[in-house]
Amino acid sequence: MFIGEFHHSLDDKGRLSIPAKFRATLAEGAVVTRGLDKTLFLYQKSEWEKLAGKIAALPLGQSDTRAFARLMLAGAMECEIDKAGRVVLPEYLRSYAALSKNVVITGLYDRLEIWDEDAWNTYATQTAQSGNDIAERLGSVI
Secondary structure, eight states: OEEEEEEEEBOTTSEEEOOHHHHHHHTTOEEEEEOSTTOEEEEEHHHHHHHHHHHHTSOTTSHHHHHHHIIIIITOEEEOOOTTSEEEOOHHHHHHTTOOSEEEEEEEESEEEEEEHHHHHHHHHHHHHHHHHHHHHHGGGO
């Protein structure tokens, strides 16, 4: 399970240090792909395989499901954690998420999200301001 917020830096080669507490979970392989809200999603390989199967099963006859499948599947890349606990984020994914040197890694149960730090700060501020309204609409979840 992934939870928490971690601030890290990308190096000049596009390598990102994965928080130490998550490295063992990702040791058997990981997949990084385009996410929603201009983020990157990083999945444990077994979780990615479940999600990819669901996406591949979406109806091809609907343009929105084809677009979503292309976003998630065509953008995906397998990655390995090196001995220093880093993954390489390819340029096309760094560009998609507009990542600068400073990034935020957020743990969201079954995935990690990788955000540009400024984008995360803006999003977190906006979400905090509407958090009570969101909680009320969700009702019995909390």
